[in-house]
Amino acid sequence: MAYSNKPLIKIEDLNYAYPRRGSVLNAVNFALYEGERVVINGDNGAGKTTLLHLIVGLKKAKKGQVFGFGQLCKTEKEFNQLRAKAGLLFQDPDDQLFCPTVLEDVMFGPLNLGFNKQQAIEKSKQTLASLGMQGFESRITHQLSGGEKRMITLACVLVMEPKVLILDEPTNALDEKAKARLLSVLKALPQAMIIISHDKVFSEQLATRQLTLKEGALIDSETTHNTIAVA
């Protein structure tokens, strides 16, 4: 299929090193285009989460550039603009959930965007239902199971209707039923996405392109035949 030739997200020559650990990313180049679901795999500790955090500006590269929707991002303001359009699902749900109840957590984003309370409730309920999580609205967030928390964090991201989804191991802690539902929800979405996943079957079914992060570099892994409808 023909992709738009303007990347939504582009990184150029990105390098990152941690004190004591040393270099994790070494001149990484990558571009995400409309209509793509790019799955990135790689060994534990390869630097996948680091890469996602650099893309959204939670970490800053010493060398290299991040472009979000055509805009070079250097300042916090520029990364804020990128984050408004690129929703990140954290690897650990506890990093993303901070309200007493599920509904409050999901509503938090829409309220911040300026929706009124009733609109935020409606949007949140619809999103929860689309993930099979109807009935969880008044549950106490910190009492949920790992898999339930994962689905609620997904709702928190999806309710914002971002242009790009950035998902760090979305199937973690999900049982087969929840995983199948997530797969069908993601495949029905028009958004481009970057997904980190160790789950081979899930990746194979979801990805339009698969990459491996190895020794600090992103390399093509396998070709896949999935397609995505461009909105």
Ligand SMILES: Nc1ncnc2c1ncn2[C@@H]1O[C@H](COP(=O)(O)OP(=O)(O)OP(=O)(O)O)[C@@H](O)[C@H]1O
């Ligand atoms: N704050 C930090 N200080 C030092 N080293 C760090 C820090 N954060 C991460 N690392 C190291 O950087 C490397 C890359 O970590 P990262 O979390 O990006 O890997 P990953 O590919 O996402 O791994 P996994 O598949 O296990 O989630 C790892 O060796 C990790 O131990």
